[in-house]
Amino acid sequence: MIFDLHCDTISRIYENGGKLEENNYHISEKKMLKAGSLAQFFAMFVDMGSVDDPYLTCNEMMDVFDSEVAKSNLINKVTSSDDINTSNINAILTIEEGGVIKGDMDKLIHFYNRGVRSIVLTWNYENEIGYPNYKFIHQHKGLKPFGIEVVKKMNELGMLVDVSHLSDGGFYDCIKYSTKPIIASHSNARSICGHPRNMTDDMILKLRDKGGVMGMNFCSAFLDGSNLSKVSSIVEHIKYIRDLAGIDVIALGTDFDGIGCELEISDFSKMDMLRVALEKEGFNKEEIEKIYYKNALRVYKEVVKK
């Protein structure tokens, strides 16, 4: 089974058309079925630099998500932790860009009511919540006062605070103010690949102490800076993080349909390639299951309400 904490497939379908059932993208129902998907976070990724009204665009994307999921007998939209069912692919609605709420707590509640259970607080732009880690320009800036209120409200509602893309200072504020585990849905280890999207050793340890997880991102820029996403590079990050912080902090956040590099794991149907590579490196069954779905499921169940 697989619990993947990040993909941009719905944004692709929204922009370029196609169906969730089967398509030429990295993720489809058929590919998820083949790979053994248990749960998939579907991010509504909104690029604030290219849309007029991010709130409106995000809602339109959710309409696409809802209609694609409604067509499927296999994919089930889940909004509570009790809904996760092993005979379905459990689809969880998330947002990548907290700017879609435009500094308005009522809009956060609106999205909660539409089923959103996790928000990546920033993408690559500053917004009302905080600052991105884009090119390290705002590395040490923390959350804005509204951002601290958003974290508290998300705790109260039962939504996962996602710190991928956020400034390092914002990350530490999430650690400080969140009363629940937080996630970095699609970020790797900065000691292995020094990209601002990745996490320092100290951040990984703090994330672990908070009970959270980080999803391994398959984008080569965050693996080794090359143009090819190699299975061996993903394994290298996993080994490093395990040795640093233990197995319980590691999950998967493929970033499929949000990345343009060449990929050895060329789509979701080939997810078993990573499992095989981990076995060769001596990872046992329990460790691999924790990485593939158990750790993410643990955090989801702890934060999202029944």
Ligand SMILES: [Zn+2]
């Ligand atoms: Zn992203």
